[in-house]
Amino acid sequence: MAETPRTSLALLGLGPMGGPMARRLLELDGDLTVWNRTSAKAEPLVGLGARGATSPADAAADVVLTVLPDLEQVESLLPGPDGLLAGWAAKGIDRPVLVVHGTVSPIAVAAFAERLLRDHGVTVLDAPVSGGTVGAEDGTLSIMVGGDREAARSVESVFAAMGTTVRYMGPSGSGALAKACNQIVVAATVTAVSEAMLLAGKGGLDLSVMLELLQGGLADSAVLRQKGYRWISNDFEGGGSARNQLKDLGFIRDAASSEGLELPLISTVTGMFGEMVAQGDGALDHTGIHRTLERRSQVSAGSAAQL
Template sequence: MSTIAFIGLGIMGSPMAVHLQNAGHKVIGYNHTPDRTADLVAAGGTAADSAAEAIAAADVVAIMVPDSPDVTSVLTDEGGVFDTAAAGTLIIDFSSIRPDVTTTLAEQATDKGFRMIDAPVSGGEAGAKNAALSIMVGGTAEDFEAAKPILDAVGKTVVHVGPNGSGQTVKAANQLIVAANIQVLAEAIVFLEAYGVDTAAAVEVLGGGLAGSAVLNQKAQKMLDRSFDPGFRIDLHHKDLGIVTSAAREAGVVIPLGAVLAQLMASARANGDGGLDHSGLFRGVERLSGRTSE
Protein backbone atom coordinates (compact mmCIF):
# COMPACT_ATOMS: atom_id res chain seq x y z
CA MET A 1 0.00 0.00 0.00
CA SER A 2 1.13 3.53 -0.78
CA THR A 3 1.07 6.85 1.02
CA ILE A 4 -0.74 9.11 -1.41
CA ALA A 5 -0.89 12.89 -1.39
CA PHE A 6 -4.14 13.74 -3.15
CA ILE A 7 -4.18 17.35 -4.37
CA GLY A 8 -7.62 18.58 -5.44
CA LEU A 9 -10.70 17.26 -3.66
CA GLY A 10 -13.50 18.60 -5.82
CA ILE A 11 -16.52 16.83 -7.30
CA MET A 12 -14.29 14.13 -8.78
CA GLY A 13 -11.25 14.18 -6.52
CA SER A 14 -13.04 13.75 -3.21
CA PRO A 15 -14.72 10.39 -3.97
CA MET A 16 -11.56 9.16 -5.71
CA ALA A 17 -9.48 9.93 -2.62
CA VAL A 18 -12.05 8.16 -0.43
CA HIS A 19 -11.87 5.03 -2.63
CA LEU A 20 -8.09 5.01 -2.33
CA GLN A 21 -8.30 5.30 1.45
CA ASN A 22 -10.88 2.51 1.58
CA ALA A 23 -8.62 0.34 -0.59
CA GLY A 24 -5.99 0.40 2.17
CA HIS A 25 -3.77 3.24 1.02
CA LYS A 26 -2.86 6.06 3.38
CA VAL A 27 -4.28 9.20 1.77
CA ILE A 28 -3.33 12.73 2.77
CA GLY A 29 -5.60 15.23 1.07
CA TYR A 30 -5.24 18.90 0.34
CA ASN A 31 -7.71 21.32 -1.21
CA HIS A 32 -7.74 25.11 -1.44
CA THR A 33 -11.18 24.97 0.19
CA PRO A 34 -10.51 23.10 3.45
CA ASP A 35 -14.06 21.82 3.95
CA ARG A 36 -13.63 19.59 0.90
CA THR A 37 -11.42 17.28 2.97
CA ALA A 38 -14.36 16.24 5.20
CA ASP A 39 -15.33 13.06 3.32
CA LEU A 40 -11.73 11.84 3.18
CA VAL A 41 -11.24 12.45 6.90
CA ALA A 42 -14.51 10.62 7.64
CA ALA A 43 -13.13 7.64 5.70
CA GLY A 44 -9.98 7.61 7.83
CA GLY A 45 -7.74 9.78 5.69
CA THR A 46 -5.83 12.87 6.74
CA ALA A 47 -6.29 16.53 5.83
CA ALA A 48 -3.13 18.54 5.23
CA ASP A 49 -2.84 22.28 5.84
CA SER A 50 -0.81 22.76 2.67
CA ALA A 51 0.09 20.92 -0.51
CA ALA A 52 3.71 20.83 0.63
CA GLU A 53 2.74 19.08 3.86
CA ALA A 54 0.86 16.37 1.95
CA ILE A 55 3.53 15.93 -0.71
CA ALA A 56 6.45 15.65 1.73
CA ALA A 57 4.93 12.63 3.45
CA ALA A 58 3.96 10.71 0.28
CA ASP A 59 5.53 8.27 -2.15
CA VAL A 60 2.72 8.91 -4.69
CA VAL A 61 1.21 12.30 -5.58
CA ALA A 62 -2.23 12.27 -7.24
CA ILE A 63 -3.45 15.50 -8.81
CA MET A 64 -7.03 16.36 -9.76
CA VAL A 65 -7.27 20.07 -10.52
CA PRO A 66 -9.14 22.03 -13.22
CA ASP A 67 -6.66 23.18 -15.87
CA SER A 68 -3.11 23.27 -17.22
CA PRO A 69 -1.95 26.26 -15.12
CA ASP A 70 -3.24 24.54 -11.97
CA VAL A 71 -1.26 21.36 -12.65
CA THR A 72 1.81 23.43 -13.50
CA SER A 73 1.41 25.29 -10.21
CA VAL A 74 1.09 22.07 -8.16
CA LEU A 75 4.28 20.73 -9.71
CA THR A 76 6.52 23.76 -10.09
CA ASP A 77 5.57 26.35 -7.45
CA GLU A 78 7.61 26.82 -4.30
CA GLY A 79 6.53 24.01 -1.97
CA GLY A 80 5.19 22.04 -4.94
CA VAL A 81 6.03 18.52 -6.03
CA PHE A 82 9.33 19.31 -7.77
CA ASP A 83 10.42 21.31 -4.73
CA THR A 84 9.19 19.00 -1.96
CA ALA A 85 8.72 15.37 -3.04
CA ALA A 86 11.32 12.66 -2.51
CA ALA A 87 13.29 11.36 -5.48
CA GLY A 88 11.46 8.56 -7.26
CA THR A 89 8.00 9.80 -6.28
CA LEU A 90 5.30 8.66 -8.70
CA ILE A 91 3.11 11.52 -9.96
CA ILE A 92 -0.34 10.61 -11.27
CA ASP A 93 -2.10 13.51 -12.94
CA PHE A 94 -5.83 12.74 -13.16
CA SER A 95 -6.58 16.25 -14.45
CA SER A 96 -7.64 17.00 -18.02
CA ILE A 97 -5.11 19.41 -19.50
CA ARG A 98 -3.29 20.25 -22.73
CA PRO A 99 -1.23 17.33 -24.10
CA ASP A 100 1.75 19.59 -24.87
CA VAL A 101 1.79 20.89 -21.29
CA THR A 102 1.68 17.33 -19.98
CA THR A 103 4.59 16.30 -22.19
CA THR A 104 6.71 19.25 -21.03
CA LEU A 105 5.93 18.64 -17.35
CA ALA A 106 6.71 14.93 -17.68
CA GLU A 107 10.09 15.75 -19.21
CA GLN A 108 10.81 18.11 -16.33
CA ALA A 109 9.71 15.47 -13.84
CA THR A 110 12.03 12.87 -15.36
CA ASP A 111 14.95 15.32 -15.33
CA LYS A 112 14.35 15.89 -11.62
CA GLY A 113 14.23 12.18 -10.77
CA PHE A 114 10.46 11.71 -10.58
CA ARG A 115 8.10 9.40 -12.46
CA MET A 116 4.97 10.87 -14.03
CA ILE A 117 1.93 9.60 -15.89
CA ASP A 118 -1.05 11.48 -17.26
CA ALA A 119 -4.23 9.62 -16.31
CA PRO A 120 -7.28 11.74 -17.18
CA VAL A 121 -10.62 10.15 -16.40
CA SER A 122 -14.08 9.91 -17.92
CA GLY A 123 -17.32 9.00 -16.21
CA GLY A 124 -18.25 12.14 -14.35
CA GLU A 125 -19.35 12.37 -10.75
CA ALA A 126 -21.25 9.07 -10.94
CA GLY A 127 -18.16 7.26 -12.21
CA ALA A 128 -16.02 8.78 -9.48
CA LYS A 129 -18.48 7.84 -6.74
CA ASN A 130 -18.84 4.27 -8.04
CA ALA A 131 -15.12 3.73 -8.76
CA ALA A 132 -16.18 3.05 -12.35
CA LEU A 133 -14.12 5.64 -14.20
CA SER A 134 -12.53 5.08 -17.57
CA ILE A 135 -8.87 6.05 -17.27
CA MET A 136 -6.66 6.69 -20.29
CA VAL A 137 -2.99 6.61 -19.31
CA GLY A 138 0.06 8.15 -20.94
CA GLY A 139 3.55 7.28 -19.72
CA THR A 140 6.09 4.49 -19.74
CA ALA A 141 4.94 0.88 -19.41
CA GLU A 142 6.90 0.60 -16.16
CA ASP A 143 5.26 3.63 -14.57
CA PHE A 144 1.84 2.46 -15.74
CA GLU A 145 2.37 -0.91 -14.02
CA ALA A 146 3.54 0.82 -10.85
CA ALA A 147 0.41 2.98 -10.83
CA LYS A 148 -2.03 0.22 -11.83
CA PRO A 149 -3.12 -0.79 -8.28
CA ILE A 150 -3.98 2.85 -7.56
CA LEU A 151 -5.77 3.32 -10.88
CA ASP A 152 -7.74 0.10 -10.37
CA ALA A 153 -9.05 1.41 -7.04
CA VAL A 154 -10.83 4.32 -8.75
CA GLY A 155 -11.46 3.04 -12.28
CA LYS A 156 -13.21 0.24 -14.10
CA THR A 157 -11.60 0.60 -17.53
CA VAL A 158 -7.89 1.37 -17.19
CA VAL A 159 -5.87 1.41 -20.41
CA HIS A 160 -2.29 2.41 -21.23
CA VAL A 161 -2.62 4.37 -24.49
CA GLY A 162 0.97 5.43 -25.16
CA PRO A 163 3.77 7.75 -23.97
CA ASN A 164 3.31 10.89 -21.89
CA GLY A 165 0.67 13.16 -23.38
CA SER A 166 -1.24 10.29 -24.99
CA GLY A 167 -3.70 10.07 -22.14
CA GLN A 168 -4.54 13.75 -22.53
CA THR A 169 -4.93 13.36 -26.30
CA VAL A 170 -7.39 10.49 -25.83
CA LYS A 171 -9.26 12.50 -23.18
CA ALA A 172 -9.60 15.40 -25.62
CA ALA A 173 -11.19 13.01 -28.13
CA ASN A 174 -13.44 11.70 -25.36
CA GLN A 175 -14.66 15.20 -24.58
CA LEU A 176 -15.41 15.84 -28.24
CA ILE A 177 -17.58 12.70 -28.41
CA VAL A 178 -19.34 13.42 -25.11
CA ALA A 179 -20.17 17.00 -26.08
CA ALA A 180 -21.63 15.84 -29.39
CA ASN A 181 -23.77 13.22 -27.62
CA ILE A 182 -25.08 15.72 -25.08
CA GLN A 183 -25.91 18.29 -27.74
CA VAL A 184 -27.84 15.89 -30.00
CA LEU A 185 -29.64 14.39 -27.00
CA ALA A 186 -30.73 17.89 -25.98
CA GLU A 187 -31.92 18.61 -29.50
CA ALA A 188 -33.85 15.32 -29.61
CA ILE A 189 -35.63 16.00 -26.31
CA VAL A 190 -36.61 19.55 -27.30
CA PHE A 191 -37.90 18.10 -30.60
CA LEU A 192 -39.92 15.40 -28.80
CA GLU A 193 -41.40 17.88 -26.35
CA ALA A 194 -42.48 20.15 -29.19
CA TYR A 195 -44.70 17.33 -30.43
CA GLY A 196 -46.12 16.49 -27.01
CA VAL A 197 -44.56 13.04 -26.92
CA ASP A 198 -44.29 11.16 -23.61
CA THR A 199 -40.61 11.96 -23.27
CA ALA A 200 -39.92 9.51 -20.44
CA ALA A 201 -41.29 6.68 -22.58
CA ALA A 202 -39.38 7.98 -25.60
CA VAL A 203 -36.10 8.05 -23.68
CA GLU A 204 -36.69 4.49 -22.47
CA VAL A 205 -37.19 3.08 -25.97
CA LEU A 206 -34.38 5.15 -27.46
CA GLY A 207 -32.05 3.82 -24.79
CA GLY A 208 -32.79 0.24 -25.86
CA GLY A 209 -31.79 0.79 -29.47
CA LEU A 210 -28.83 2.08 -31.43
CA ALA A 211 -29.42 5.57 -30.02
CA GLY A 212 -28.67 4.28 -26.52
CA SER A 213 -25.54 5.57 -24.85
CA ALA A 214 -23.98 6.30 -21.48
CA VAL A 215 -24.80 9.96 -22.10
CA LEU A 216 -28.48 9.14 -22.64
CA ASN A 217 -28.52 6.98 -19.50
CA GLN A 218 -26.90 9.62 -17.31
CA LYS A 219 -28.09 12.92 -18.80
CA ALA A 220 -31.58 12.48 -20.27
CA GLN A 221 -33.35 12.56 -16.91
CA LYS A 222 -31.48 15.71 -15.92
CA MET A 223 -32.82 17.35 -19.06
CA LEU A 224 -36.37 16.11 -18.48
CA ASP A 225 -36.24 17.38 -14.90
CA ARG A 226 -34.44 20.63 -15.79
CA SER A 227 -32.05 19.70 -13.00
CA PHE A 228 -28.51 20.70 -13.86
CA ASP A 229 -26.59 20.42 -10.58
CA PRO A 230 -23.01 19.96 -11.73
CA GLY A 231 -21.45 16.54 -12.12
CA PHE A 232 -19.15 18.05 -14.76
CA ARG A 233 -19.44 21.78 -15.28
CA ILE A 234 -19.93 23.52 -18.62
CA ASP A 235 -16.95 25.73 -17.68
CA LEU A 236 -14.69 22.67 -17.66
CA HIS A 237 -16.10 21.19 -20.85
CA HIS A 238 -15.58 24.58 -22.51
CA LYS A 239 -11.93 24.35 -21.48
CA ASP A 240 -11.67 20.82 -22.88
CA LEU A 241 -13.19 21.74 -26.24
CA GLY A 242 -10.65 24.55 -26.43
CA ILE A 243 -7.95 21.92 -25.97
CA VAL A 244 -9.27 19.63 -28.71
CA THR A 245 -9.91 22.38 -31.26
CA SER A 246 -6.46 23.85 -30.68
CA ALA A 247 -4.76 20.46 -30.88
CA ALA A 248 -6.68 19.56 -34.04
CA ARG A 249 -5.52 22.76 -35.69
CA GLU A 250 -1.92 22.03 -34.73
CA ALA A 251 -2.24 18.54 -36.24
CA GLY A 252 -3.89 19.84 -39.41
CA VAL A 253 -7.06 17.86 -38.66
CA VAL A 254 -10.50 19.21 -39.52
CA ILE A 255 -13.21 18.81 -36.85
CA PRO A 256 -16.14 20.92 -38.10
CA LEU A 257 -18.66 19.53 -35.60
CA GLY A 258 -16.12 20.04 -32.84
CA ALA A 259 -15.83 23.70 -33.78
CA VAL A 260 -19.61 24.13 -33.64
CA LEU A 261 -19.76 22.36 -30.28
CA ALA A 262 -17.07 24.66 -28.91
CA GLN A 263 -19.17 27.66 -29.95
CA LEU A 264 -22.34 26.22 -28.40
CA MET A 265 -20.47 25.57 -25.16
CA ALA A 266 -19.11 29.12 -25.24
CA SER A 267 -22.65 30.41 -25.78
CA ALA A 268 -23.84 28.49 -22.73
CA ARG A 269 -21.15 30.18 -20.63
CA ALA A 270 -21.96 33.60 -22.06
CA ASN A 271 -25.58 33.06 -21.00
CA GLY A 272 -24.56 32.36 -17.41
CA ASP A 273 -24.68 28.55 -17.52
CA GLY A 274 -20.97 27.87 -16.93
CA GLY A 275 -21.51 26.52 -13.42
CA LEU A 276 -24.17 24.04 -14.54
CA ASP A 277 -23.69 20.41 -15.48
CA HIS A 278 -22.79 20.02 -19.16
CA SER A 279 -26.24 18.53 -19.73
CA GLY A 280 -27.26 22.18 -19.34
CA LEU A 281 -26.49 22.53 -23.06
CA PHE A 282 -30.19 21.66 -23.20
CA ARG A 283 -30.95 25.22 -22.11
CA GLY A 284 -29.12 26.54 -25.16
CA VAL A 285 -31.27 24.43 -27.49
CA GLU A 286 -34.36 25.76 -25.71
CA ARG A 287 -33.15 29.34 -26.12
CA LEU A 288 -32.46 28.85 -29.83
CA SER A 289 -35.93 27.31 -30.22
CA GLY A 290 -37.69 30.09 -28.32
CA ARG A 291 -38.88 27.54 -25.78
CA THR A 292 -36.99 28.60 -22.66
CA SER A 293 -38.62 26.90 -19.65
CA GLU A 294 -37.04 29.14 -17.03
Protein backbone atom coordinates (compact mmCIF):
# COMPACT_ATOMS: atom_id res chain seq x y z
CA MET A 1 0.00 0.00 0.00
CA ALA A 2 1.41 3.38 -1.06
CA GLU A 3 2.17 5.87 1.67
CA THR A 4 0.25 9.16 1.77
CA PRO A 5 2.60 11.93 0.60
CA ARG A 6 3.87 14.04 3.47
CA THR A 7 2.47 17.59 3.68
CA SER A 8 5.20 20.15 3.13
CA LEU A 9 5.29 23.26 5.29
CA ALA A 10 6.84 26.72 4.91
CA LEU A 11 6.81 29.95 6.91
CA LEU A 12 7.51 33.30 5.26
CA GLY A 13 8.26 36.39 7.33
CA LEU A 14 10.73 35.98 10.19
CA GLY A 15 10.20 39.16 12.16
CA PRO A 16 9.59 39.45 15.92
CA MET A 17 6.60 37.07 15.69
CA GLY A 18 7.51 34.91 12.70
CA GLY A 19 10.94 33.90 13.99
CA PRO A 20 9.76 32.37 17.28
CA MET A 21 6.71 30.85 15.56
CA ALA A 22 9.07 29.08 13.16
CA ARG A 23 11.11 27.76 16.07
CA ARG A 24 7.97 26.24 17.59
CA LEU A 25 7.15 24.60 14.25
CA LEU A 26 10.63 23.11 14.05
CA GLU A 27 9.88 21.29 17.30
CA LEU A 28 6.76 19.84 15.66
CA ASP A 29 8.39 18.91 12.38
CA GLY A 30 12.02 19.43 11.42
CA ASP A 31 10.99 19.55 7.75
CA LEU A 32 10.24 23.27 7.65
CA THR A 33 11.19 25.73 4.91
CA VAL A 34 11.66 29.38 5.88
CA TRP A 35 12.10 32.56 3.87
CA ASN A 36 12.58 36.21 4.72
CA ARG A 37 13.26 39.19 2.49
CA THR A 38 16.37 39.85 4.61
CA SER A 39 17.98 36.43 4.35
CA ALA A 40 20.17 36.90 7.45
CA LYS A 41 17.06 36.45 9.62
CA ALA A 42 16.71 32.89 8.33
CA GLU A 43 20.23 31.84 9.31
CA PRO A 44 19.53 31.00 13.00
CA LEU A 45 16.61 28.79 11.92
CA VAL A 46 18.70 27.08 9.27
CA GLY A 47 21.17 26.37 12.05
CA LEU A 48 18.34 24.65 13.93
CA GLY A 49 17.48 22.45 10.96
CA ALA A 50 15.12 24.48 8.79
CA ARG A 51 15.67 24.75 5.04
CA GLY A 52 16.34 28.29 3.92
CA ALA A 53 14.56 29.19 0.67
CA THR A 54 16.06 31.62 -1.83
CA SER A 55 12.70 33.06 -2.94
CA PRO A 56 8.96 32.68 -2.29
CA ALA A 57 8.83 30.33 -5.30
CA ASP A 58 11.53 28.17 -3.73
CA ALA A 59 9.55 28.19 -0.46
CA ALA A 60 6.27 27.10 -2.11
CA ALA A 61 4.79 24.21 -0.10
CA ASP A 62 1.47 22.45 0.49
CA VAL A 63 0.90 24.77 3.44
CA VAL A 64 2.49 28.22 3.44
CA LEU A 65 2.23 30.39 6.56
CA THR A 66 2.83 34.13 6.21
CA VAL A 67 3.65 36.34 9.19
CA LEU A 68 3.69 39.79 7.62
CA PRO A 69 2.31 43.21 8.68
CA ASP A 70 -0.49 43.54 6.13
CA LEU A 71 -2.18 41.93 3.14
CA GLU A 72 -0.18 44.06 0.73
CA GLN A 73 3.00 42.23 1.75
CA VAL A 74 1.28 38.83 1.37
CA GLU A 75 0.07 39.71 -2.13
CA SER A 76 3.58 40.79 -3.14
CA LEU A 77 4.77 37.18 -2.60
CA LEU A 78 2.50 35.76 -5.29
CA PRO A 79 3.38 37.06 -8.79
CA GLY A 80 6.40 36.69 -11.06
CA PRO A 81 8.91 33.90 -11.67
CA ASP A 82 10.10 34.09 -8.06
CA GLY A 83 6.59 34.19 -6.62
CA LEU A 84 4.52 31.57 -4.82
CA LEU A 85 2.18 31.00 -7.76
CA ALA A 86 5.09 30.05 -10.01
CA GLY A 87 6.58 27.90 -7.26
CA TRP A 88 3.36 25.97 -6.67
CA ALA A 89 2.97 25.38 -10.41
CA ALA A 90 6.58 24.19 -10.81
CA LYS A 91 6.21 21.75 -7.91
CA GLY A 92 2.84 20.44 -9.05
CA ILE A 93 1.05 21.65 -5.91
CA ASP A 94 -2.43 22.31 -7.26
CA ARG A 95 -4.42 22.86 -4.02
CA PRO A 96 -2.13 24.77 -1.66
CA VAL A 97 -3.24 26.36 1.60
CA LEU A 98 -2.03 29.91 2.23
CA VAL A 99 -2.33 31.06 5.85
CA VAL A 100 -2.37 34.78 6.65
CA HIS A 101 -1.20 35.18 10.27
CA GLY A 102 -0.82 38.96 10.14
CA THR A 103 -3.49 41.37 11.33
CA VAL A 104 -5.36 42.39 8.17
CA SER A 105 -8.69 43.88 7.14
CA PRO A 106 -11.56 41.38 7.53
CA ILE A 107 -13.20 42.82 4.42
CA ALA A 108 -10.04 42.78 2.29
CA VAL A 109 -8.92 39.27 3.27
CA ALA A 110 -12.35 37.81 2.47
CA ALA A 111 -12.15 39.32 -1.03
CA PHE A 112 -8.53 38.12 -1.37
CA ALA A 113 -9.50 34.56 -0.41
CA GLU A 114 -12.37 34.50 -2.90
CA ARG A 115 -10.12 35.73 -5.72
CA LEU A 116 -7.25 33.32 -5.03
CA LEU A 117 -9.56 30.31 -4.88
CA ARG A 118 -11.40 31.32 -8.06
CA ASP A 119 -8.35 32.28 -10.12
CA HIS A 120 -5.63 29.97 -8.79
CA GLY A 121 -7.17 27.20 -6.69
CA VAL A 122 -5.42 28.51 -3.56
CA THR A 123 -7.30 28.16 -0.27
CA VAL A 124 -6.65 31.11 2.04
CA LEU A 125 -7.09 30.93 5.81
CA ASP A 126 -7.00 34.15 7.81
CA ALA A 127 -5.52 33.12 11.15
CA PRO A 128 -4.27 36.17 13.06
CA VAL A 129 -2.56 35.62 16.38
CA SER A 130 -2.55 37.35 19.76
CA GLY A 131 -0.16 36.95 22.66
CA GLY A 132 2.82 39.02 21.58
CA THR A 133 6.40 37.85 21.25
CA VAL A 134 6.19 36.11 24.63
CA GLY A 135 3.27 33.99 23.40
CA ALA A 136 5.10 33.26 20.15
CA GLU A 137 8.22 32.12 22.01
CA ASP A 138 6.28 29.99 24.50
CA GLY A 139 3.86 28.52 21.95
CA THR A 140 0.90 29.95 23.86
CA LEU A 141 -0.63 32.17 21.20
CA SER A 142 -4.34 32.65 20.71
CA ILE A 143 -5.10 31.85 17.05
CA MET A 144 -8.37 32.93 15.41
CA VAL A 145 -9.14 31.05 12.20
CA GLY A 146 -11.38 32.05 9.32
CA GLY A 147 -11.92 30.33 5.97
CA ASP A 148 -12.73 26.84 4.70
CA ARG A 149 -13.47 24.58 7.67
CA GLU A 150 -11.87 21.46 6.17
CA ALA A 151 -8.70 23.37 5.31
CA ALA A 152 -8.62 24.68 8.88
CA ARG A 153 -8.94 21.14 10.22
CA SER A 154 -6.11 19.97 7.97
CA VAL A 155 -3.65 22.36 9.66
CA GLU A 156 -4.86 21.95 13.26
CA SER A 157 -1.59 20.31 14.34
CA VAL A 158 0.39 23.20 12.86
CA PHE A 159 -1.65 25.77 14.78
CA ALA A 160 -1.47 23.66 17.96
CA ALA A 161 2.34 23.82 17.83
CA MET A 162 2.18 27.62 18.10
CA GLY A 163 -0.89 28.28 20.22
CA THR A 164 -2.85 26.96 23.18
CA THR A 165 -6.14 28.64 22.24
CA VAL A 166 -6.99 27.84 18.61
CA ARG A 167 -10.56 28.49 17.52
CA TYR A 168 -12.33 28.25 14.17
CA MET A 169 -14.47 31.39 13.85
CA GLY A 170 -16.28 30.94 10.52
CA PRO A 171 -15.90 31.80 6.81
CA SER A 172 -13.17 33.96 5.29
CA GLY A 173 -12.64 37.19 7.20
CA SER A 174 -13.96 35.76 10.48
CA GLY A 175 -10.51 35.24 11.98
CA ALA A 176 -9.52 38.78 11.03
CA LEU A 177 -12.76 40.12 12.53
CA ALA A 178 -12.05 38.26 15.79
CA LYS A 179 -8.59 39.85 15.84
CA ALA A 180 -10.16 43.27 15.29
CA CYS A 181 -12.30 42.67 18.38
CA ASN A 182 -9.16 41.60 20.26
CA GLN A 183 -7.40 44.80 19.20
CA ILE A 184 -10.23 46.94 20.56
CA VAL A 185 -9.44 45.57 24.02
CA VAL A 186 -5.65 45.78 23.56
CA ALA A 187 -5.59 49.38 22.32
CA ALA A 188 -8.07 50.54 24.95
CA THR A 189 -6.20 48.72 27.73
CA VAL A 190 -2.83 50.16 26.73
CA THR A 191 -4.32 53.65 26.69
CA ALA A 192 -6.17 53.17 30.00
CA VAL A 193 -3.05 51.88 31.79
CA SER A 194 -1.06 54.80 30.40
CA GLU A 195 -3.60 57.24 31.81
CA ALA A 196 -3.57 55.44 35.17
CA MET A 197 0.23 55.47 35.37
CA LEU A 198 0.38 59.11 34.32
CA LEU A 199 -2.04 60.07 37.09
CA ALA A 200 -0.21 57.90 39.64
CA GLY A 201 3.16 59.37 38.73
CA LYS A 202 1.95 62.98 38.83
CA GLY A 203 0.34 62.26 42.19
CA GLY A 204 3.64 61.06 43.66
CA LEU A 205 2.77 57.37 43.88
CA ASP A 206 5.41 54.65 43.54
CA LEU A 207 4.78 53.24 40.05
CA SER A 208 6.24 49.82 40.90
CA VAL A 209 3.79 49.46 43.78
CA MET A 210 0.98 50.79 41.58
CA LEU A 211 1.78 48.08 39.00
CA GLU A 212 1.69 45.44 41.74
CA LEU A 213 -1.72 46.61 42.86
CA LEU A 214 -3.12 46.62 39.33
CA GLN A 215 -1.78 43.13 38.67
CA GLY A 216 -3.27 41.87 41.94
CA GLY A 217 -6.81 43.06 41.31
CA LEU A 218 -9.59 43.23 38.75
CA ALA A 219 -7.51 45.51 36.51
CA ASP A 220 -4.97 42.74 35.77
CA SER A 221 -4.37 41.78 32.13
CA ALA A 222 -1.82 40.21 29.81
CA VAL A 223 -0.86 43.76 28.83
CA LEU A 224 0.17 44.49 32.43
CA ARG A 225 1.95 41.16 32.86
CA GLN A 226 3.94 41.39 29.64
CA LYS A 227 4.46 45.14 29.36
CA GLY A 228 4.07 46.60 32.82
CA TYR A 229 7.83 47.19 33.09
CA ARG A 230 7.63 49.72 30.26
CA TRP A 231 5.67 52.23 32.34
CA ILE A 232 8.12 51.77 35.22
CA SER A 233 11.28 52.14 33.14
CA ASN A 234 9.81 54.64 30.67
CA ASP A 235 11.30 52.44 27.93
CA PHE A 236 9.04 52.23 24.91
CA GLU A 237 11.57 51.07 22.30
CA GLY A 238 10.80 47.95 20.23
CA GLY A 239 7.73 45.75 20.64
CA GLY A 240 4.41 46.05 18.84
CA SER A 241 4.59 49.40 17.09
CA ALA A 242 2.13 52.25 17.43
CA ARG A 243 2.09 52.44 13.64
CA ASN A 244 0.76 48.88 13.43
CA GLN A 245 -1.70 49.60 16.23
CA LEU A 246 -3.06 52.53 14.23
CA LYS A 247 -3.34 50.30 11.14
CA ASP A 248 -5.36 47.78 13.16
CA LEU A 249 -7.62 50.51 14.49
CA GLY A 250 -8.38 51.51 10.91
CA PHE A 251 -9.52 47.94 10.20
CA ILE A 252 -11.76 48.08 13.28
CA ARG A 253 -13.32 51.33 12.06
CA ASP A 254 -14.00 49.85 8.60
CA ALA A 255 -15.45 46.63 10.02
CA ALA A 256 -17.71 48.56 12.38
CA SER A 257 -18.85 50.85 9.58
CA SER A 258 -19.75 47.87 7.38
CA GLU A 259 -21.99 46.59 10.19
CA GLY A 260 -23.56 50.01 10.82
CA LEU A 261 -21.96 50.29 14.26
CA GLU A 262 -20.59 53.31 16.08
CA LEU A 263 -17.70 52.59 18.47
CA PRO A 264 -17.04 55.86 20.33
CA LEU A 265 -14.24 54.51 22.54
CA ILE A 266 -12.27 53.28 19.56
CA SER A 267 -12.85 56.58 17.74
CA THR A 268 -11.16 58.36 20.65
CA VAL A 269 -8.32 55.84 20.91
CA THR A 270 -7.74 55.99 17.13
CA GLY A 271 -7.35 59.75 17.38
CA MET A 272 -4.81 59.32 20.17
CA PHE A 273 -2.70 56.85 18.19
CA GLY A 274 -2.96 59.03 15.10
CA GLU A 275 -1.52 61.87 17.18
CA MET A 276 1.27 59.61 18.47
CA VAL A 277 2.30 58.57 14.97
CA ALA A 278 2.11 62.18 13.70
CA GLN A 279 4.48 63.18 16.52
CA GLY A 280 7.12 60.78 15.14
CA ASP A 281 6.62 58.02 17.71
CA GLY A 282 5.10 55.46 15.32
CA ALA A 283 8.03 53.04 15.66
CA LEU A 284 7.70 52.89 19.47
CA ASP A 285 5.82 50.15 21.27
CA HIS A 286 2.13 51.03 21.52
CA THR A 287 2.54 51.54 25.29
CA GLY A 288 4.41 54.69 24.24
CA ILE A 289 0.96 56.31 24.00
CA HIS A 290 1.93 57.31 27.55
CA ARG A 291 4.30 59.88 26.02
CA THR A 292 1.51 61.35 23.91
CA LEU A 293 -0.76 61.65 26.94
CA GLU A 294 2.05 63.27 28.92
CA ARG A 295 2.67 65.81 26.15
CA ARG A 296 -1.03 66.65 26.09
CA SER A 297 -0.95 67.26 29.84
CA GLN A 298 2.08 69.51 29.52
CA VAL A 299 0.40 71.56 26.80
CA SER A 300 -2.77 71.86 28.89
CA ALA A 301 -0.76 72.89 31.96
CA GLY A 302 1.14 75.47 29.93
CA SER A 303 -2.07 76.93 28.53
CA ALA A 304 -3.61 77.10 32.00
CA ALA A 305 -0.52 78.90 33.35
CA GLN A 306 -0.88 81.62 30.70
CA LEU A 307 -4.47 82.42 31.71
